[in-house]
Amino acid sequence: MSMQRKDPTEALAALRADAITITTEQCIKAWREAVPGAMDDPTHIDVVGAMGSASSIALGIALAQPERKVLVMDGDGSLLMQLGSLVTIAGAAPENLYHFVFENGVYATSGGQPLPAEGRLDFEVMARGAGFAHAERFDDASAFKEALPGLLNRRGPVFVTLQIEPEVGVPSGTRSALMGDQMRAVRKQFVDTEA
Amino acid sequence: MAETAAVAISVPAEAIVNEIEALGITHVINVPDTHQKSVLALLSRRSHPTLITACTEDEAIGINAGLYIGGKRPMLLIQNTGLLASINCIKGIAMDAGIPTFMLVGLFSRDVTKTPSEDPKRVINRIGPTLDTWEIPWYPLERPEQISAIAEAYQRSLDVKGPTVVLVGAPTS
Numbered sequence: 001m002s003m004q005r006k007d008p009t010e011a012l013a014a015l016r017a018d019a020i021t022i023t024t025e026q027c028i029k030a031w032r033e034a035v036p037g038a039m040d041d042p043t044h045i046d047v048v049g050a051m052g053s054a055s056s057i058a059l060g061i062a063l064a065q066p067e068r069k070v071l072v073m074d075g076d077g078s079l080l081m082q083l084g085s086l087v088t089i090a091g092a093a094p095e096n097l098y099h100f101v102f103e104n105g106v107y108a109t110s111g112g113q114p115l116p117a118e119g120r121l122d123f124e125v126m127a128r129g130a131g132f133a134h135a136e137r138f139d140d141a142s143a144f145k146e147a148l149p150g151l152l153n154r155r156g157p158v159f160v161t162l163q164i165e166p167e168v169g170v171p172s173g174t175r176s177a178l179m180g181d182q183m184r185a186v187r188k189q190f191v192d193t194e195a
Numbered sequence: 196m197a198e199t200a201a202v203a204i205s206v207p208a209e210a211i212v213n214e215i216e217a218l219g220i221t222h223v224i225n226v227p228d229t230h231q232k233s234v235l236a237l238l239s240r241r242s243h244p245t246l247i248t249a250c251t252e253d254e255a256i257g258i259n260a261g262l263y264i265g266g267k268r269p270m271l272l273i274q275n276t277g278l279l280a281s282i283n284c285i286k287g288i289a290m291d292a293g294i295p296t297f298m299l300v301g302l303f304s305r306d307v308t309k310t311p312s313e314d315p316k317r318v319i320n321r322i323g324p325t326l327d328t329w330e331i332p333w334y335p336l337e338r339p340e341q342i343s344a345i346a347e348a349y350q351r352s353l354d355v356k357g358p359t360v361v362l363v364g365a366p367t368s
Binding site for chain 1: 222248249250255256259260261263266269288291292293294
């Protein structure tokens with residue numbers, strides 16, 4: 001069994017409350033479809049131009065603002081670009097970080113090439129082995145929707161892998177310059193000046 | 196046999212940490228650097244600034260961005276090999292997105308009796324030209340008298356909203 005990307009995305013959008021949200025790669029487009037005005041949302045960042053960095057940026061924000069939940073919507077190929085980030089996050093142990101990996105088994109943006117070891121690799125086991133406080137796998141949208149409130153009430157770092165249908169996506173259309181604008185908009189909530 | 200004079204002289208870890216402290220740095224994100232191990236040892240014995248260890252320099256660039264977004268004053272402590280490994284993240288996050296990213300970079304394996312450009316090892320003699328190619332401002336820290344390079348480089352990263360580098364020439368003491 002597996003899900004369509006939009007189903008867990010919509011569930012996350014509905015329960016994000018005042019969390020800082022971070023998306024990357026194919027998650028960007030899905031988030032924009034689920035959250036009208038997401039590009040200009042001062043609590044949201046689309047990470048582009050540094051594949052694999054979404055969870056590391058999320059870690060920094062989570063450590064800087066421990067009272068604020070940080071939700072990162074990542075890709076499986078993206079996570080593999082900085083797989084060590086699982087260990088770094090577990091080491092820093094931010095209780096407010098929630099890492100959701102949309103696992104479609106392919107590099108969607110570049111044409112749907114399969115991931116190395118696709119079908120054998122297990123992100124849930126990797127996250128647990130890295131030392132995450134909680135790791136879980138979902139392949140059913142209803143089960144995920146039902147479990148999500150409980151997951152977001154857990155003490156982090158929490159890792160969730162979401163089995164979604166393979167897809168060959170379209171480019172997100174965003175740019176690094178836009179990412180910088182979004183980063184500065186989020187920062188404005190926490191500082192009075194730009195210095 | 197006469198000894199060859201050192202071009203780069205060790206800077207005490209305490210001087211570097213005091214400089215970092217004076218700048219109000221809140222977090223030092225490191226991927227362990229052999230060259231600056233005495234700085235790391237000193238930081239590990241202190242509660243402030245917070246020392247964060249990342250698995251790769253790519254991650255360190257991202258964590259630095261996140262801390263900055265969250266209102267903190269972070270910096271990186273890495274070594275030359277890691278700087279080379281993380282060029283794409285420096286480009287994408289520090290340069291294209293305009294995030295202040297100050298890096299204290301150890302010139303690991305440097306022959307301190309030679310200038311970096313005279314050192315035959317590429318990981319030493321190519322660092323400056325690589326930074327120049329990317330137009331990343333960099334400052335040498337070749338002796339204790341140059342300690343103010345840290346403050347200059349940090350402030351410049353804030354002013355230009357981008358990456359700056361201090362190259363630590365000799366192993367710290």
